[in-house]
């Protein structure tokens with residue numbers, strides 16, 4: 001799950017709390033309109049009508065515009081709290097015989113609504129319950145102070161404990177999600193890198209290539225490089241030394257090109273460099289620089305027959321036309337093959353080969 005998804009989850013929880021809050025307020029206000037006794041008729045009042053009206057308006061808005069965010073829970077809770085306080089005061093004036101039960105039931109009803117819907121929203125909870133609590137205490141005038149205070153205290157203690165536990169678990173979940181997300185990013189990055197050289201592997205290249213082809217309209221070149229006589233190097237110096245040579249050649253290639261070029265370990269001792277936003281002559285210069293940097297490493301290679309006494313690379317380069325990477329790769333491979341044939345430690349451009357096709361037809365076939 002992404003962090004954005006978690007945020008969306010929190011938002012939907014908020015919307016649900018608002019929906020339930022409005023629904024319970026409507027239901028309770030309708031309940032309060034019921035007749036007081038058998039003989040009495042419907043006892044509607046301005047505050048209950050306002051609560052019902054206000055709740056229904058917001059509920060309709062909620063359903064008609066499901067995508068619109070309504071950060072109004074706190075304000076709504078406070079307005080409802082005031083209206084309930086008004087309603088309780090008005091209804092209290094109609095109570096003929098007062099034994100404390102009316103105020104207690106009113107208080108518990110409001111706490112019930114708040115605890116069910118606003119337990120995650122501390123400020124809204126306080127703003128909703130405070131006007132009613134103060135009104136009830138004032139109306140009771142100390143007659144049932146102990147009962148009322150213990151009801152308020154029990155509710156508040158329960159709410160506070162639950163709120164604290166919920167916040168702790170929310171914090172934990174958020175931390176967990178963010179850790180998981182970071183780990184996922186790290187693993188995804190690692191899966192695109194070659195562990196020996198730290199260069200991109202084929203997967204990494206594919207990923208970057210898609211990105212580059214989408215965002216860079218300029219001209220790009222595919223450069224395919226291969227270490228000369230590397231089997232002989234491995235056979236004579238050992239695999240561990242072979243690994244070291246590969247790592248050093250990788251650094252030289254990376255150093256020789258620009259940061260925006262994509263350097264990939266394409267196979268065992270084969271590298272692919274995607275030279276981005278570059279013209280043919282600069283691409284050739286960069287390729288030549290790689291060849292020189294590798295030679296300058298002066299990694300001894302006595303078995304690089306007739307080429308050099310050090311490790312060298314051969315390379316083929318081809319332009320990337322019309323985003324056809326496979327074709328450019330095949331062309332670069334062809335040029336590399338011919339560079340090997342022409343004595344190694346050499347770079348050939350596929351486009352130059354096409355021009356020389358007439359003069360060396362046997363080469364290009």
Ligand SMILES: Nc1nc2c(ncn2[C@@H]2O[C@H](COP(=O)(O)OP(=O)(O)OP(=O)(O)O)[C@@H](O)[C@H]2O)c(=O)[nH]1
Pocket residue numbers: 196226227228229230231232234238239240241242243246267268269340
């Ligand atoms: N040490 C080491 N060697 C590797 C690795 N991957 C591939 N190789 C070796 O690279 C060598 C490639 O040999 P070949 O494909 O015959 O090419 P070459 O000997 O370089 O010959 P040319 O390309 O024609 O110059 C093989 O011996 C592989 O074992 C690696 O990760 N580490």
